[in-house]
Amino acid sequence: xxxxxxxxxxxxxxxxxxxxxxxxxxxxxxxxxxxxxxxxxxxxxxxxxxxxxxxxxxxxxxxxxxxxxxxxxxxxxxxxxxxxxxxxxxxxxxxxxxxxxxxxxxxxxxxxxxxxxxxxxxxxxxxxxxxxxxxxxxxxxxxxxxxxxxxxxxxxxxxxxxxxxxxxxxxxxxxxxxxxxxxxxxxxxxxxxxxxxxxxxxxxxxxxxxxxxxxxxxxxxxxxxxxxxxxxxxxxxxxxxxxxxxxxxxxxxxxxxxxxxxxxxxxxxxxxxxxxxxxxxxxxxxxxxxxxxxxxxxxxxxxxxxxxxxxxxxxxxxxxxxxxxxxxxxxxxxxxxxxxxxxxxxxxxxxxxxxxxxxxxxxxxxxxxxxxxxxxxxxxxxxxxxxxxxxxxxxxxxxxxxxxxxxxxxxxxxxxxxxxxxxxxxxxxxxxxxxxxxxxxxxxxxxxxxxxxxxxxxxxxxxxxxxxxxxxxxxxxxxxxxxxxxxxxxxxxxxxxxxxxxxxxxxxxxxxxxxxxxxxxxxxxxxxxxxxxxxxxxx
Numbered sequence: 001x002x003x004x005x006x007x008x009x010x011x012x013x014x015x016x017x018x019x020x021x022x023x024x025x026x027x028x029x030x031x032x033x034x035x036x037x038x039x040x041x042x043x044x045x046x047x048x049x050x051x052x053x054x055x056x057x058x059x060x061x062x063x064x065x066x067x068x069x070x071x072x073x074x075x076x077x078x079x080x081x082x083x084x085x086x087x088x089x090x091x092x093x094x095x096x097x098x099x100x101x102x103x104x105x106x107x108x109x110x111x112x113x114x115x116x117x118x119x120x121x122x123x124x125x126x127x128x129x130x131x132x133x134x135x136x137x138x139x140x141x142x143x144x145x146x147x148x149x150x151x152x153x154x155x156x157x158x159x160x161x162x163x164x165x166x167x168x169x170x171x172x173x174x175x176x177x178x179x180x181x182x183x184x185x186x187x188x189x190x191x192x193x194x195x196x197x198x199x200x201x202x203x204x205x206x207x208x209x210x211x212x213x214x215x216x217x218x219x220x221x222x223x224x225x226x227x228x229x230x231x232x233x234x235x236x237x238x239x240x241x242x243x244x245x246x247x248x249x250x251x252x253x254x255x256x257x258x259x260x261x262x263x264x265x266x267x268x269x270x271x272x273x274x275x276x277x278x279x280x281x282x283x284x285x286x287x288x289x290x291x292x293x294x295x296x297x298x299x300x301x302x303x304x305x306x307x308x309x310x311x312x313x314x315x316x317x318x319x320x321x322x323x324x325x326x327x328x329x330x331x332x333x334x335x336x337x338x339x340x341x342x343x344x345x346x347x348x349x350x351x352x353x354x355x356x357x358x359x360x361x362x363x364x365x366x367x368x369x370x371x372x373x374x375x376x377x378x379x380x381x382x383x384x385x386x387x388x389x390x391x392x393x394x395x396x397x398x399x400x401x402x403x404x405x406x407x408x409x410x411x412x413x414x415x416x417x418x419x420x421x422x423x424x425x426x427x428x429x430x431x432x433x434x435x436x437x438x439x440x441x442x443x444x445x446x447x448x449x450x451x452x453x454x455x456x457x458x459x460x461x462x463x464x465x466x467x468x469x470x471x472x473x474x475x476x477x478x479x480x481x482x483x484x485x486x487x488x489x490x491x492x493x494x495x496x497x498x499x500x501x502x503x504x505x506x507x508x509x510x511x512x513x514x515x516x517x518x519x520x521x522x523x524x525x526x527x528x529x530x531x532x533x534x535x536x537x538x539x
Contacts, residue, residue, distance in 0.1 A: 001378075002343070002378060002379060002380050002381040003333055003334060003337040003343060003379050003380065004228075004333035004334075004336065004337050004343045004344040004345065004346070004379070004380050004381075005333075005343060005344070005345040005346070005380060005381055005382070005383040005388060006329055006333075006345070006346050006348065006373075006380050006381070006382050006383065007057075007059060007240070007345055007346070007347045007348065007382070007383055007384060007385055007388065008057075008058045008059070008348050008349075008350075008366075008382060009058070009059045009060075009061065009187075009210065009347065009348065009349035009350070009385075010042070010058065010059070010060045010061070010349075010350060010351070010352040010355070011060075011061045011063075011147070011187050011349060011350070011351055011352060012038075012039065012060060012061060012062050012063065012066055012351075012352035012353070013061070013062075013063035013065070013066055013147060013151055013189075013351075013352075014030060014031055014034055014063070014065065014066050014069065014353075015027075015065060015150075015151065015463050015465035015466075015482075016065040016068065016069065016150065016460060016463070016514075016516055017030060017031055017069075018069065018072060018074065018075060018513075018515075020074055020512075020513065021513070023285070024284060024285050026284065026288075026290065026475075027475075027478065028075070028078060029082070029290065031069055031075065032078070032079050032082040032083075033291070033293070033357060034353050034357055035079060035117075035121070035129075036083070036086075036114070036117045036293070037293065037356040037357040037360075038352055038353045038354075038355055038356035038357045038363075039129060039352070040116075040117050040120050040121060041355075041356045041363040042352065042355060042356065042363055042366075043120070043125075043129070043132055043133070043136070044116075044120065044363070045363045045364075045366055045367045046058070046136055046141070046142060047136070048367065049141070049367065049370055049371070050136070050139050050141055054370055054371060054374050055141070055374060056141055056370040056373075056374070056382055057141055057142075057143075057381075057382040057383050057384050057387065058141070058142055058143075058382070058384075059142075059143045059144075059145060059185070059384050059385060060133070060142060060143070060144055060145070060352065061144075061145045061146065061147050061185075061186075061187035062133065062144060062145075062146065062147075062175075062179075063146070063147040063148075063151050063187075063189075064146065064147065064148075064149045064150070064170070064171050064174045064175070064516075064517075065149075065150055065151060065463070065516065067130055067174065067175075067178055068174075068516045068517070070128075070129040070130050071128075071130055071178070072515075076127045079121070080122070083114065083117060083118050083121075085281075085282060086114050086282070086292070086293065087111070087114050087115065087118065088282075089281075089282045089292060089294070090107070090110055090111035090114050090294075091111065092278075093107040093110065093111070093270075093294055094107045094108055094111055102296070102308035103296050103308065105311075106296050106308075106309060106311075107294070109311065110293065110294055130178050130179070133179070134178070134179045134180055137179060137180075143184070143185070143384040143385070143386055144175070144179050144183065145175075145183045145184065145185040145186055145187060146171045146172060146174075146175040146183040146186055146187070147171060147186060147187040147188070147189055148167040148168060148171055148186075148188070148189050149166070149167045149168075149170040149171045149174070149459050149517070150167065150459045150460055150462055150463045150516075151189040151463050151464050151465060152164075152167050152189060152459070152462040152463060152464055153189055153190060153192055153411070153414045153464040153467065154167065154168075154188060154189065154192055154194070154197060155192050155193070155194035155197070155402065155404075155411060156411060156414060156415055156423060157426065157427075157430065157462060158194060158196065158197075159427050159430075160427065160430040160431060160434060161196075161200070162430070162434045162437075162525050162526070162527060163430040163433070163434070163458070163462070163525065164197070164200060165200055165524070166455070166459070166524040166525050167459065167462070168186070168200055168201065168204055168206075169204055169524055170459070170517060170520065170524060171183075171186070172204050172205070172206070173519070174517065174519075177519070182205055183206065184206070184207045184208065184385075184386045185206065185207060185208040185209060185210075185385055185386065186201060186206050186208075186209050187209070187210060187349075188209050188210070189464050190404045190405060190406055190413075190414070190464055190468075191210055191211055191212050191215070191242065191349075191403070191404055191405040192403070192404040192406075192411070192414075192464075193209070193211055193215055193239075193400055193401075193402060193403055193404070194402045195399070195402065198233035198234065198235040198236075198237045198239075198400075199235045201235070201237045202235040202236050202237050206237060207237065207238060207385075207386065207389060208230065208237060208238040208239070208240060208385045208386070208389065209237065209238075209239055209240070210239070210240050210241075210242060210347065210349055211239050211240070211241050211242065211400055211403055212241070212242050212403045212404060212405040212409055213226075213227050213241050213242050213243070213244050214401065214403050214409050215239070215241065215400045215401050215402075215403035216231060216239065216241030216400065216401075217241075217401075218401035218403070219231055219239075219398035219399055219400045219401055220398060220399045220401075221396075221398055222398075223396050223398055224396060225336075225340055225344065225396070226241070227240075227241030227242065227243055227244075227346075227347065228336045228340060228344035228345060228346070229340070229342075229344065229345065229393070229395065229396070230345070230385070230388070230389070230395055231395060231396050231397065231398045231400065232395045232396065232397045232398070233397075233398070233399065233400060234397065234399055238385070238389055238395065239400050240345070240347045240385055241347060242347055242348075242349055242405060243346045243347050243348055245328065245332060245346075246325075246328075246329075246346060246348035247348070249324075249325060249328065250325075250348070250350060250354075251350065251354075257318075257321040257325075257359075257365070258354070258358065258359035258361075258362070259299065260299070260317055260321070261298065261299045261300055261301050262298055262299070262310070262313050262314050262317040263298060263299055263314055263317065263318075263359070263360065263361055264295055264297075264298055264299070264309045264314065264360040264361065265295060265297045265298055265299045265300070265306055265309070266295065266358055266360070268295055268296070268297045268306055269291045269292055269293070269294065269295050270292055270294045270295075270296070271283050271289050271290050271291050271292040271294075272289050279292070295309070295360075296308060296309055297309055298310065298313075298314070314360075314361050315361075315364065317361075318361045318364055318365040318368060319368055321365060322365055322368040322369040322372055323372060323376075325369055326369065326372055326373055326376065326377055329346060329379070329380055330377055330379040330380065332346060333346060333379055333380045334379060342393060343391075343393075345383065345388050346380075347385075370382070413467075413468060413471050414464055414467045414468060414471070415467070416471055418467075418470045418471050418473075418476075419466075419467035419470040419471060422466070422467055422470075422483055425461075425487050426461060426462055426487075429458050429461065429487055429490050429491070430458065430462075430525075432490075432494055433454060433455060433458050433490075433522075433525045434525050434526070434527050435527070436451060436454060436494065436497065436498075436522075436525075437451070437522055437523055437524075437525040437526045437527065438526060438527040440497075441523070441526070443522075446502055446504060446507070447497065447502065448522070449507060449511070450493055450496065450497050450502050450507055451497065451522035452520050452521065452522050453493060453507060453510050453511055453514070454490060454493050454494060454497070454522065455520050455522045455524070455525060456514050456516060456517060456520060457486045457487070457489045457490040457493065457510070457514060458486070458490055459516075459517070460482075460486045460514060460516070461483050461486035461487050461490065463482075463483075465479070466479040466480075466482055466483040467479075467483075486514070489510060489514075493507070493510070
């Protein structure tokens with residue numbers, strides 16, 4: 001009998017990067033890369049484990065923006081063009097590297113992986129990853145949960161609780177529609193929590209969420225078992241704490257597995273190495289060099305000199321790392337169980353895109369881990385948070401601390417000198433949205449369509465991705481433009497609404513461009529959501 005449990009959690013999210021106005025979009029490329037290198041390989045891993053009868057458990061949070069892009073026919077067409085172009089490059093690379101003992105096998109490997117991605121996406125799954133993940137969930141080995149509608153950083157928007165309620169309620173509604181049942185849990189964007197959020201989660205039927213470790217450690221009263229057990233918030237929702245040890249072993253740039261010198265180097269790519277007249281058709285049309293996914297070197301060390309990548313050596317290394325991860329969990333769970341007198345749970349959450357995109361060997365490592373965990377040990381069992389709660393173990397009631405999993409553990413990654421200007425506009429827009437929902441409680445026809453689009457523009461402006469990018473210093477102008485464009489559209493549409501001069505042609509263009517959440521009902525923002533109880537608990 002196992003002494004404890006391990007809950008692996010993957011958070012799958014990308015911002016809504018749909019740009020029909022451009023023939024080529026770097027931002028859409030983020031999505032296509034994640035499809036090819038992370039989501040499809042992970043689906044293959046979980047499918048093989050299920051087919052082989054491995055009793056694994058994993059929880060996957062799928063953000064509503066990502067799910068919406070999975071369903072978008074325009075993006076399906078663009079992905080076909082993207083893969084076709086890379087397959088053409090793959091054929092050329094096989095020819096170019098022929099006779100090179102180190103690079104020729106790698107070129108053939110990449111061609112095979114691209115062919116497999118094409119087959120899986122267009123033939124096996126018929127371009128419908130929502131259905132693919134829904135089918136996985138039906139095996140009961142994969143639990144699907146949601147996140148906020150556009151991955152908004154909720155604590156910094158809670159000056160208008162109605163706006164936060166709309167983010168959460170819409171996410172639950174979309175998840176239920178797409179995946180066939182309401183989500184039992186939620187990934188709060190960036191694990192960002194502040195007082196009162198649990199009340200909204202409870203109202204929406206959410207049973208659990210996740211916190212950074214210090215969100216549990218600094219709860220009041222202080223939890224007796226730390227992160228080895230969830231706590232129950234005053235609203236009756238379970239809060240699971242992120243385990244710091246598992247985080248360091250996988251996430252850490254200096255100590256984590258992905259940094260091992262044997263693994264493939266992410267940054268060394270032929271998009272930067274090869275002559276422009278050869279690689280030009282496969283990078284940005286303006287000649288901007290970008291990653292192609294063809295990477296022939298391993299990390300090697302902290303040096304510019306790189307050795308050729310050896311897949312067999314990487315496979316051996318990931319097997320060692322999977323075994324090491326299991327060994328460490330065994331010792332960790334034995335230690336905790338001996339002091340708790342009950343089965344502990346270790347919660348290990350990661351961004352899904354780490355596995356395959358940033359860490360090329362990540363999906364294979366996950367598969368090896370699950371197989372070894374089933375065959376080679378009996379100390380712990382993998383479990384989902386819902387299954388753990390169903391064990392009926394008594395849980396301590398405590399008020400979680402405000403926290404996030406961002407830099408320094410609180411809100412500074414999303415609120416600082418680089419992005420603080422944004423929030424006064426977001427708060428003002430939210431106030432205006434709430435007022436409009438109250439002023440037009442039963443709108444019909446064109447006015448209703450305008451109000452619904454008003455809500456979409458606000459939700460898209462609220463995405464946490466924009467302030468994060470501003471802080472990170474990458475694609476800053478894009479982030480500013482995206483947030484600014486949505487707010488400009490919002491204000492222009494609002495003015496037309498109140499002047500009863502809605503430009504229907506322009507509105508239809510907005511609906512076609514920003515077409516997320518087609519069933520959105522603007523009345524989600526209605527001002528009756530504002531209760532003194534929620535406001536007081538926040539302040």
